[in-house]
Amino acid sequence: MCASGEHSFFSSSHTCSRCVCEMWLTRKRWTICTISILLIVYKTTDIGRNEAHQRTGLTRKSEPGSFRLMVNSSEKHFSFDLRDLSDMGVGWKSNATLVTIIRKDVLRFLDAERDVSVLKSSFKPGDKVRYVLDRRRTFDISQTLHSLLPEVSPLKNKSFKTCAVVGNSGVLLKSRCGKEIDSHGFVIRCNLAPLEEFADDVGLRSDFTTMNPSVIPRVYGGLQDERQRDSFIRRLQQLNNSVLWIPAFMVKGGERHVEIVNELILKHKLKVRTAYPSLRLIHAVRGFWLTNKINIKRPSTGLLMYTMATRFCDEIHLYGFWPFPKDGKGNPVKYHYYDGLKYRYFSSAGPHRMPLEFKTLKTLHSKGALKLTTSECTYA
Ligand SMILES: *[C@@H]1O[C@H](CO)[C@@H](O)[C@H](O)[C@H]1NC(C)=O
Ligand SMILES: *[C@@H]1O[C@H](CO)[C@@H](O)[C@H](O)[C@H]1NC(C)=O
Ligand SMILES: *[C@@H]1O[C@H](CO)[C@@H](O)[C@H](O)[C@H]1NC(C)=O
Ligand SMILES: *[C@@H]1O[C@H](CO)[C@@H](O)[C@H](O)[C@H]1NC(C)=O
Numbered sequence: 001m002c003a004s005g006e007h008s009f010f011s012s013s014h015t016c017s018r019c020v021c022e023m024w025l026t027r028k029r030w031t032i033c034t035i036s037i038l039l040i041v042y043k044t045t046d047i048g049r050n051e052a053h054q055r056t057g058l059t060r061k062s063e064p065g066s067f068r069l070m071v072n073s074s075e076k077h078f079s080f081d082l083r084d085l086s087d088m089g090v091g092w093k094s095n096a097t098l099v100t101i102i103r104k105d106v107l108r109f110l111d112a113e114r115d116v117s118v119l120k121s122s123f124k125p126g127d128k129v130r131y132v133l134d135r136r137r138t139f140d141i142s143q144t145l146h147s148l149l150p151e152v153s154p155l156k157n158k159s160f161k162t163c164a165v166v167g168n169s170g171v172l173l174k175s176r177c178g179k180e181i182d183s184h185g186f187v188i189r190c191n192l193a194p195l196e197e198f199a200d201d202v203g204l205r206s207d208f209t210t211m212n213p214s215v216i217p218r219v220y221g222g223l224q225d226e227r228q229r230d231s232f233i234r235r236l237q238q239l240n241n242s243v244l245w246i247p248a249f250m251v252k253g254g255e256r257h258v259e260i261v262n263e264l265i266l267k268h269k270l271k272v273r274t275a276y277p278s279l280r281l282i283h284a285v286r287g288f289w290l291t292n293k294i295n296i297k298r299p300s301t302g303l304l305m306y307t308m309a310t311r312f313c314d315e316i317h318l319y320g321f322w323p324f325p326k327d328g329k330g331n332p333v334k335y336h337y338y339d340g341l342k343y344r345y346f347s348s349a350g351p352h353r354m355p356l357e358f359k360t361l362k363t364l365h366s367k368g369a370l371k372l373t374t375s376e377c378t379y380a
Pocket of ligand 4: 240
């Protein structure tokens with residue numbers, strides 16, 4: 001059932017998913033993705049797949065040495081029962097050979113060391129840049145933004161035995177995974193999710209935290225008043241000089257929030273290492289998955305993080321990835337562990353395809369390429 005004879009680690013039609021959320025508020029379409037890169041989509045000018053491909057030169061055929069990952073993209077069809085997911089950790093073993101194959105294959109499309117952030121030397125203040133997902137519009141690199149661009153990649157020379165990528169699903173509640181998550185060599189978290197009140201279940205440590213610009217209006221009221229600014233500043237202080245990763249160049253609408261955030265960081269001399277993903281990252285990630293026949297229009301932040309982590313982590317452990325409204329026992333699961341946001345996982349209105357992503361990740365889990373934890377952690 002593999003498309004090519006080479007290293008097929010996905011044997012056939014299986015299902016996967018991912019997480020993102022979508023809401024309709026005051027007649028504007030807000031696509032809110034906890035794990036997703038785009039929080040605010042005012043005018044979703046979607047680029048056709050072919051266009052995106054031509055732009056990034058990703059039309060190549062599979063080369064020798066690549067692997068093929070076959071997943072049935074029919075999202076409604078899951079070849080597994082949610083009940084089977086509760087003890088996935090039992091007997092799981094990492095397959096180092098496969099991990100190396102995937103790392104090499106991802107490297108043909110992107111190098112996390114380079115694509116994780118644009119660098120100061122790539123721009124000067126006043127430069128005009130096209131939005132990644134809306135090529136007709138441009139924005140200016142402000143002085144403020146320029147001064148916060150890193151001089152070297154925050155992932156330069158990085159390499160870890162084990163990493164955690166933490167999604168924000170409510171499946172983490174009562175998981176008691178905090179200790180285990182914090183024990184990894186590098187911990188990646190999504191969208192500035194709150195930690196302190198949930199430390200038992202999600203942990204506290206963070207080496208790399210993503211923040212979609214839409215978090216600013218959605219969670220911090222646009223940072224209009226003192227109280228909102230204080231609470232935001234306190235959250236950034238918890239980052240303790242780790243990386244704050246802001247997808248600032250995706251679509252028009254977010255740049256004013258990014259500017260306010262950048263100004264606050266400078267004004268209060270906050271200890272965070274800001275990073276802003278390269279203009280090609282999302283297309284490259286998409287291209288990588290497409291060669292494995294996984295057609296994901298907009299990879300979620302969680303999938304982006306996994307894909308990048310393949311570069312510098314040997315064992316990648318995923319927590320809080322669960323794009324279903326119920327757990328394996330039939331109990332309700334919140335979309336986010338920390339708020340009441342609702343999301344229709346199977347809706348085609350949103351930009352993400354979380355069930356397909358999950359199906360993919362689950363297949364990778366069963367092959368030992370990554371470890372998905374979707375139930376309680378039993379930390380010895
Ligand atoms: C995917 O699954 C659906 C639903 O079971 C099935 O009808 C379809 O034939 C499958 N597609 C492939 C390519 O296996
Ligand atoms: C590890 O993955 C490789 C590549 O997919 C495969 O050939 C090999 O059989 C796997 N090893 C084990 C122990 O499963
Ligand atoms: C990365 O490693 C190279 C070679 O070991 C070294 O010269 C360089 O200074 C390192 N860079 C950083 C930022 O650590
Ligand atoms: C902050 O970072 C330093 C250096 O990495 C680390 O030693 C310290 O434990 C961290 N503090 C907290 C509260 O996480």
